[in-house]
Amino acid sequence: MTLYKDKFSIIKPVRLGIVGGGQLGKMMAAEAKRMFMKVVILDPSVDCPASSIADKLIIGDFSDEQKIYDLSKEVDIITYEIELANATALNNLEESGFLVHPSPKTLSIIQNKYRQKKFLRDSRITVPDFELVSSEEQLKNYCSISGFPVLLKACEDSYDGRGNYLIKSENEISKALTYFSGRQCMVEKFVNFKKEISIMVARNLSGTISYFPIAENIHENHILKTSIIPARISKETEKKAIDLAIMTMKSLKGSGIFGIEMFIDEDDNVLINEIAPRPHNSGHYSIEACSISQFEQHIRAILNYPLLQPSLLSNAIMVNILGPNNYTGPYEITGIDDLFAIPGAKIHVYGKLETKPSRKLGHVTVVSNNMDPLLIKCNVEDFLKVREASS
Amino acid sequence: MTLYKDKFSIIKPVRLGIVGGGQLGKMMAAEAKRMFMKVVILDPSVDCPASSIADKLIIGDFSDEQKIYDLSKEVDIITYEIELANATALNNLEESGFLVHPSPKTLSIIQNKYRQKKFLRDSRITVPDFELVSSEEQLKNYCSISGFPVLLKACEDSYDGRGNYLIKSENEISKALTYFSGRQCMVEKFVNFKKEISIMVARNLSGTISYFPIAENIHENHILKTSIIPARISKETEKKAIDLAIMTMKSLKGSGIFGIEMFIDEDDNVLINEIAPRPHNSGHYSIEACSISQFEQHIRAILNYPLLQPSLLSNAIMVNILGPNNYTGPYEITGIDDLFAIPGAKIHVYGKLETKPSRKLGHVTVVSNNMDPLLIKCNVEDFLKVREASS
Numbered sequence: 070m071t072l073y074k075d076k077f078s079i080i081k082p083v084r085l086g087i088v089g090g091g092q093l094g095k096m097m098a099a100e101a102k103r104m105f106m107k108v109v110i111l112d113p114s115v116d117c118p119a120s121s122i123a124d125k126l127i128i129g130d131f132s133d134e135q136k137i138y139d140l141s142k143e144v145d146i147i148t149y150e151i152e153l154a155n156a157t158a159l160n161n162l163e164e165s166g167f168l169v170h171p172s173p174k175t176l177s178i179i180q181n182k183y184r185q186k187k188f189l190r191d192s193r194i195t196v197p198d199f200e201l202v203s204s205e206e207q208l209k210n211y212c213s214i215s216g217f218p219v220l221l222k223a224c225e226d227s228y229d230g231r232g233n234y235l236i237k238s239e240n241e242i243s244k245a246l247t248y249f250s251g252r253q254c255m256v257e258k259f260v261n262f263k264k265e266i267s268i269m270v271a272r273n274l275s276g277t278i279s280y281f282p283i284a285e286n287i288h289e290n291h292i293l294k295t296s297i298i299p300a301r302i303s304k305e306t307e308k309k310a311i312d313l314a315i316m317t318m319k320s321l322k323g324s325g326i327f328g329i330e331m332f333i334d335e336d337d338n339v340l341i342n343e344i345a346p347r348p349h350n351s352g353h354y355s356i357e358a359c360s361i362s363q364f365e366q367h368i369r370a371i372l373n374y375p376l377l378q379p380s381l382l383s384n385a386i387m388v389n390i391l392g393p394n395n396y397t398g399p400y401e402i403t404g405i406d407d408l409f410a411i412p413g414a415k416i417h418v419y420g421k422l423e424t425k426p427s428r429k430l431g432h433v434t435v436v437s438n439n440m441d442p443l444l445i446k447c448n449v450e451d452f453l454k455v456r457e458a459s460s
Numbered sequence: 461m462t463l464y465k466d467k468f469s470i471i472k473p474v475r476l477g478i479v480g481g482g483q484l485g486k487m488m489a490a491e492a493k494r495m496f497m498k499v500v501i502l503d504p505s506v507d508c509p510a511s512s513i514a515d516k517l518i519i520g521d522f523s524d525e526q527k528i529y530d531l532s533k534e535v536d537i538i539t540y541e542i543e544l545a546n547a548t549a550l551n552n553l554e555e556s557g558f559l560v561h562p563s564p565k566t567l568s569i570i571q572n573k574y575r576q577k578k579f580l581r582d583s584r585i586t587v588p589d590f591e592l593v594s595s596e597e598q599l600k601n602y603c604s605i606s607g608f609p610v611l612l613k614a615c616e617d618s619y620d621g622r623g624n625y626l627i628k629s630e631n632e633i634s635k636a637l638t639y640f641s642g643r644q645c646m647v648e649k650f651v652n653f654k655k656e657i658s659i660m661v662a663r664n665l666s667g668t669i670s671y672f673p674i675a676e677n678i679h680e681n682h683i684l685k686t687s688i689i690p691a692r693i694s695k696e697t698e699k700k701a702i703d704l705a706i707m708t709m710k711s712l713k714g715s716g717i718f719g720i721e722m723f724i725d726e727d728d729n730v731l732i733n734e735i736a737p738r739p740h741n742s743g744h745y746s747i748e749a750c751s752i753s754q755f756e757q758h759i760r761a762i763l764n765y766p767l768l769q770p771s772l773l774s775n776a777i778m779v780n781i782l783g784p785n786n787y788t789g790p791y792e793i794t795g796i797d798d799l800f801a802i803p804g805a806k807i808h809v810y811g812k813l814e815t816k817p818s819r820k821l822g823h824v825t826v827v828s829n830n831m832d833p834l835l836i837k838c839n840v841e842d843f844l845k846v847r848e849a850s851s
Contacts, residue, residue, distance in 0.1 A: 080793035080809060081849070099490060102513055105793075105809035105822075122493055122513045357751075360774075360804045360827055375801045382773040382827060383751075402471035402496075410766045413751045418471060418496035431496075436751055436773060459470075 080105045083372070086144030088131055088159075089151035090117035092419040092429065093348050096356065097150060098122050100364040109143045111136055118419040134158040141167055148325060148371055150347050152180050153226065170274075170371035171346045175323030179346045182232075183224045183255040189341055192320035195313060196341045197332070198258040205246055211256050212239065218259040221245045223252045233291060235259065260340060262332035266300045268314040269352040271326040271366045274373040278318050279366070281359060282381045283310055284351040286330070287446075292427050296351045296387040297442040298358060302333065309339045317341065326367035328352060350389070350429070357415050357434045358385035383413070383436040388449040390431040392424035399458040400424040402431070407452035411445070413437045424455055471496045474763070477535030479522055479550075481508035483810040483820065484541035484739050487747065489513050491755040500534045502527055509810040525549040532558055539716060539762055541738050543571050544617065561665075561762035562737045566714030570737045573623075574615045574646040580732055583711035586704060587732050588723070589649040596637055599647055603630065606649045612636045615644040624682060626650065651731060653723035657691045659705040660743040662717040662757045665764040669709050670757070672750060673772045674701055675742040677721070678837075683818050687742045687778040688833040689749060693724065700730045708732065717758040719743060741780070741820070748806050748825045749776035774804070774827040779840040781822040783815035790849040791815040793822070798843035802836070804828045815846055 083106045087094045090112030098108040098119050110123040113130050120126050125143060129136030131151055137158035141147060146168040147159065159173035178188050189196050198215065201224075202208050212219055217239075223232035234245040246254070265288065269281040285300035286293055300307070314329050321327070321344070328349025330342040352363035361369075361379040369376055390402065399422065408414055418431040433453070435445045474497045478485045481503030489499040489510050501514040504521050511517050516534060520527030522542055528549035532538060537559040538550065550564035569579050580587050589606065592615075593599050603610055608630075614623040625636040637645070656679065660672040676691035677684055691698070705720050712718070712735070719740025721733040743754035752760075752770040760767055781793065790813065799805055809822040824844070826836045 079850075080796055082811075099494065099513075102811075103490065103806075103808055105807070105811070107512070121498070121515060122490075124512060358773075360748075361806075365806070369800060375797060377801070377803055380803065382749075405471055406766060409760060410768070412768055412771065415494075415752075415756070416496070417494055420493075420496070 082107050083146070084109060084144040085368070086111070086140045086147040087119065088137065088140065088147065088149035088154040090114070090119035090123065090126065091150060092118050092417075092431075093150035094119035095122060095419060096353070096362075096417070097148075097348060097364045097367065100362060101368055104365070104368065106368075109140060111140045116420075116422050118421060121420055131155060137162070146170065146371060148367070149176070152176065152346065156180060168371075171323035171325040171327070175321055176346055178321065179344055181224045181253075182222055182227075182343070183253070185344060186255070186257075189317065189320070189344075192316075194317055194320065194341060195339065197260045199255050202246075202254040202256050205243060208242055208246065208256055209239065212236065212242065215258045220257045220259050221249065222255050222257060223249050224255055225253065231291070260332045260334055260342075263335055264300070264302065264333040265330065265342070266302065266310060266333060267296075267328055267330045267349065267351040268310060269326055269328055269349060269355065269363045269366070270314045270318050271363075271370045271376055272318050272322075272324050273370040273376045274324045277376045278315055279376040279378045280311060280314055281352060281355055281363065281366075281379050283307060284354065284387075286351050290427060292389070292391060292429075293350050294389055294391070295442075295446045296354055298354050298385045298387075299381065303337075306333055306337055306339060309337075313339055313341065317344065324370045324373070326352070326363050326370060350432075351387070353417070353432055354385040354387045354434050355379060356417075358383050358436050384438050384442075386435045386437070386442045386445045388433045388435075388446050389429055390418070390433065390453055390455065392426055392428035392430055393455055394426040396457055397425045398423055400430070400455050401458045403454045403456065404452035408433065408449065411435060411448060411452075414449070430455060474498070474537070475500060475535040476759070477502070477531045477538040478510065479528065479531065479538065479540035479545040480542035481505070481510035481514065481517065482541060483509050483808075483822075485510035486513060486810060487744070487753075487808070488539075488541060488739060488755045488758065491753060492759055495756070495759065497759075500531060502531045507811075507813050509812060512811055522546065528553070537561065537762060539738075539758070540567070543567065543737065547571060559762075562714035562716040562718070566712055567737055569712070570735055572615045572644075573613055573618075573734070574644070576735060577646070577648075580708065580711070580735075583707075585708055585711065585732060586730065588651050590646050593637075593645040593647050596634060599633055599637065600630065602647050603627065603633065609650040611648045611650050612640065613646050613648060614640050615646055622682070651723045651725055651733075653725055655691070655693065655724040656721065656733070657693065657701060657724060658687075658719055658721045658740065658742040659701060660717055660719055660740060660746065660754045660757070661705045661709050662754075662761045662767055663709050663713075663715050664761040664767045665715045668767045669706055670767045670769045671702060671705055672743060672746055672754065672757075672770050674698060675745065675778075677742050681818060683780070683782060683820075684741050685780055685782070686833075686837045687745055689745050689776045689778070690772065694728075697724055697728055697730060700728075704730055704732065708735065715761045715764070717743070717754050717761060741823075742778070744808070744823055745776040745778045745825050746770060749774050749827050775829050775833075777826045777828070777833045777836045779824045779826075779837050780820055781809070781824065781844055781846065783817055783819035783821055784846050785817040787848055788816045789814055791821070791846050792849045794845045794847065795843035799824065799840065802826060802839060802843075805840070821846060
């Protein structure tokens with residue numbers, strides 16, 4: 070099975086279309102351009118991070134069907150950096166023979182958290198216990214059986230923990246439902262995890278699967294703050310997680326890179342938390358620390374090139390640069406001199422024009438085999454400060 | 461001495477101007493954009509490699525004074541990727557207080573090969589014996605004393621060995637002089653070297669000097685074909701080379717990254733061959749294999765950030781993708797599938813629209829601690845072929 074091997078086995082200017090021009094789009098475009106591609110981005114913002122290195126920017130919403138068709142006229146293949154991409158348009162394109170990866174069929178399973186979890190459970194993949202919410206009555210009933218806390222989750226359009234509500238007691242139930250008023254919700258048993266980890270896994274059209282070293286993730290206020298690579302887990306847990314990731318990829322189909330977030334509970338069970346059908350914040354470390362980055366691996370996968378197992382050239386720590394909670398507007402970042410004195414530190418600033426509370430403005434990856442990861446995290450946080458722009 | 465520390469110690473959109481938009485400009489722009497910069501390029505070609513990721517391209521010749529002033533109006537600091545940059549314009553800018561790095565004074569020493577070698581010899585740095593050529597008579601006289609072969613070199617505007625003529629016997633002398641007819645020339649004693657090596661060395665405005673691991677270079681037809689990192693040399697020779705590089709940087713002044721090419725002769729003497737006041741082909745490996753790339757180090761140096769000693773994350777082999785000798789025109793590169801099956805291989809294709817004999821179209825870096833470098837070189841050359849475009 071060679072699929073469209075002939076189309077891309079020779080280097081000519083392949084035109085890659087990316088739905089979404091955020092930092093993932095920017096880093097993907099950078100890798101594509103290093104290799105041999107032209108990049109066209111669809112994004113609503115003329116100043117989006119990827120705009121600065123795209124060959125062309127189409128201004129439009131991710132959910133705008135017509136804009137996705139417009140994009141398809143400019144490129145040879147379409148991928149996306151955001152789950153909000155209009156799956157109907159992508160599906161129509163795919164059915165007409167246009168190359169869209171990962172497959173919109175996979176995207177539409179993942180886009181809805183309930184559908185995603187149900188698919189995984191039906192595929193006998195370990196996930197926390199969950200149920201679709203149909204009424205307050207039924208939610209109360211679920212809680213009385215499972216016990217508190219539980220997580221109420223909006224099934225769609227929720228990012229970075231903003232779609233989650235932790236219900237700690239019965240009298241918070243109606244408040245939580247009001248918070249998501251009108252949106253489809255699911256309830257999930259809260260996993261009392263001792264660690265959160267993630268694995269980037271890629272699958273190409275020929276079905277080859279490869280995975281990256283496991284990242285250990287530290288969230289703050291529901292936003293990823295730090296990843297430590299390799300995760301500080303036992304060999305047994307590592308094996309469980311990898312097996313689970315491969316099993317998931319075999320079930321999901323679709324080609325491209327996927328970020329699979331997992332919990333390790335107190336009994337060392339590994340459960341799938343969420344799947345992203347795209348490069349993932351916890352895989353950024355691969356740019357500096359691996360022989361292949363998650364962005365190159367994604368491109369290899371969707372063009373059906375050979376997928377190798379990336380090797381870890383150095384241990385690494387990734388720390389996000391997040392907008393402060395008390396300010397929205399133009400900003401500047403101080404402390405670069407101190408940061409640059411940390412051996413192995415590389416900074417990525419995405420170029421967003423304004424900060425917002427907890428907005429991802431950039432990240433730092435430190436490659437180091439002999440420093441304490443939490444010390445590095447503290448240093449990066451102590452040195453780099455985001456503040457209102459001074460001029 | 462903090463110099464213009466205040467200007468750049470806070471991350472705001474720093475605008476970097478680069479004279480030259482070839483592959484060095486493209487890779488420098490890519491690193492600048494990852495960090496936090498905007499990039500404006502001056503290049504005569506609208507399709508130059510850097511054009512695809514620059515924020516703005518000014519079309520004009522490197523030697524055009526006015527275009528360099530135009531560039532200065534768009535940016536906060538100017539650097540260059542090519543020695544042909546108009547040193548007079550750059551010097552005028554520097555004298556008016558505009559930031560130009562490396563200093564045009566350093567550039568004007570290096571631009572002329574005779575001036576460069578004389579400066580080095582006057583600074584008591586080991587170089588091969590040489591003399592300015594004033595007449596055929598004097599050249600004959602030089603040869604009769606030094607013996608054959610000697611190298612006749614055009615002092616200016618010569619790249620990639622095209623400015624060198626190897627004179628093997630007396631009856632080639634007048635032919636050689638005719639070859640460079642009208643150009644200023646120098647004659648140099650041919651060094652019967654057993655190895656060619658190079659060191660990338662950076663110096664920031666505060667005077668901190670740092671150097672990269674030494675590359676061992678293999679040329680074919682006077683063009684760099686392969687670099688092996690680290691160079692396969694003894695500890696003693698390594699120390700000699702590093703000492704020589706640091707001594708050179710202390711003499712030359714100027715901030716930025718410099719590529720210093722050296723010979724190791726049969727008695728293990730280390731002699732300086734040539735200096736480039738810019739990133740260098742033999743330092744490309746640092747993108748994948750070092751904790752800091754030569755392009756980031758250059759940016760750190762000219763913005764006067766801390767300069768750390770880059771660490772080698774993995775051994776590496778760099779192989780250039782060169783245009784075949786029998787074809788000029790649109791091209792395609794075949795064999796990408798095979799290349800991608802080499803663990804640790806990363807491809808850079810510069811995006812030049814046409815190939816020419818020996819033109820540098822891209823390069824491959826393979827990070828590997830346990831493969832034979834010459835086997836990797838052969839594999840890359842066997843797999844990747846440049847040919848006339850099929851459509």
